[in-house]
Amino acid sequence: MSDWRDPSTLDRVEERRTDPAWVEALWAHPSSVVLDVGDAAVAAAPDGGLDTRPTAGPYDAGRQFLLGLVEGRAWFAQWAEVGLTPLRSIMDGLSAADLQVAFTGAGLATWHANSAFCPRCGSATRVVSGGQTRLCDVCGRELYPRTDPAVIVAILDADDRLLLGRQPTWVPGRVSVFAGFVEVGESLEQAVHREMAEEVALDLTGLTYLGSQPWPFPRSLMVGFAARARDAGFTAAEGEIEAARWFTAPELRAALASGEITLPPHTSIARRMIEAWLADTLLHPQPA
Structure with missing residues (x-):
């Protein structure tokens, strides 16, 4: 499983990708590969891994975007x-390296598909820096891929x-911790308090930062926190939260074993937070 706290295996070659000739030569290198991607989707091999192919033909800067290097490739x-x-x-089922490539590729390509025109003057934009940037030649505005921050919170009570x-x-039975997007003019901590008040009407204290994870659905950065509820009485937001429940660790293990509930994917920060709580390491992490 990928741990997003580790250094990235993807070298984004920031210092070289602004050179179009260098990017074009990289496309022509015999070891280079290309991955077809779409909106939260990728080309998959029969074994469940990524289905890449060698780069071939002329490089098209408007359609083929450099993600970076993984172990020199x-x-x-x-x-x-x-x-x-x-x-x-x-x-x-993806390796840490493939997961980073897939998340980056899907998010970047989706941004390009929706950023063909300048939001300032409406003129067509073109791709530069190997796909990292779009440029409007009319008003000179540079556009960069957006990442929308969201908070995800493990709420504990006094027990x-x-x-x-x-x-x-x-899907039926799926449960998770609570999350929401950060609004304009709001700190991450303020978003935690507001979102949890909106979703379950809880007043929180003792916010603790846990870590973060990119999340390409569509282009988010999930920022994890733990917090304490001042009291255990909650009210689920109608139409947004279908049901909510306090669990002890034995109760959660029993519900999982019986098939009553399921958890988010193993590669999600939500799953990592829940498993850390089950292992009693959520607020007491083990040494790296």
């Missing part, structure tokens, strides 16, 4: 409309029980 992403597999369905809930759109 260049990876490119190319937008595709067909032949893709939802990333959610295979991401638990160390964990509150888990489910959204109406999730």
Whole structure:
């Protein structure tokens, strides 16, 4: 499983990708590969891994985006409309390196697909820096891929029980910790307090930062916190939270063993937070 606290295996070659000739030569290198990607989807091999192919033909800067180097090999992403597999369905089986490439490629290509025109003057934009940037030649504005921050919170009560809930759109039995997007003019901590007040009407204290994870659905950065509820009485937001429940560790293990509930994917920060709570390391992490 990928641990997003470790250094990235993907070298984004920031210092060289602004040179179009260098990027084009990298495309032509015999070891370089390209991955078809789409909106939260990638080309998947029969074994569940990524289905890449060697780069071939002329380099098209408007369609083929340099993701970076993994152990010296260049990876490119190319937008595709067909032949893709939802990333959610295979991401638990990907290696740490493949997961970073897939998340980066899907997020970057989706941004390009929706950023063909300048938001300031409406003129067409073009791709520069190997796909890292778009440029408007009319007004000179540079555009960069957006990452939308969201907070995800493990809420504990005074007895160390964990509150888990489910959204109406999730598969039956799926439960998780609570999350929400950060709004304009809001700190991460303020977003934690506001979102948890909105979703379960809880007043929190003792916020503790846990870590973060990129999340390409569509282009988010999940920022994890733990917090204590001042009291255990909660009210689930109608239409947003279908159900919520406090669990002790034995109760959660029993519910999982019986099949009553399921948890988020292993590669998600939500799953890592829940498993850390079960191992009693959520607020007392083990040495790296």
